[in-house]
Amino acid sequence: MPDPDEYAPTPGESTAPVLWAEVAEPTGDVYAASGLDVADPGSYYHGYKAPTLLGAGRMRRALSDDEGQYEAQRFTVTVDDTARRWRTYLGARDVTRLLLNRRVVCRMISDDGRRALQRPRTVAIGLVRGYRLE
Secondary structure, three states, X not given: OOOHHHHOOOOOOOOOOEEEEEEEOOOOOEEEEEOOOEOOOOOOOOOOEEOOEEEEOOOEOOOEOOOOOEOOOEOOEEEOOOOOHHHHXXXXXXXXXXOOOOEEEEEEXXXXXXXXXXXXXXXXXXXXXXXXXX
C-alpha cells in the first residue's frame, strides 16, 4: 500500500488516488478499467481507462500461509459488463477457456501525478483464476 504521506492533502486538492485495473483480453489487447472516466494519452499505460471498475477487493500480499507453504498474493476486482465485452468472450467457444490465466495489473497514482504522466505505483499483479457473472 502507498505511503499515506504521499497523498497528504493540500488545500483545494482531492486526496483520493486514481486506481485502475489492466486486464489482458483473449484478443491480445489490454482493457483498462477505472472508477473514473480517465482520458489518458495512448502512450500512458494503455491510454483511455473506461469507467467500468466497480470496485477492488482487499489486495493481500503474502510469502507463505500459516503452515509455511508458498502463497501468492490475492486480490479481486469487479468490472461492469453492461457493454457485454466479457460475456461475448464467454459465449465464443474458442476463447472461453482463454479468460482464465489472463494477466491483471492494478495500478494507483494521485490524480495530479497521473495528469503529469508520472509513473504509477503497481499495487497488484496476478492472473485470472476465476470469474463470476452477476
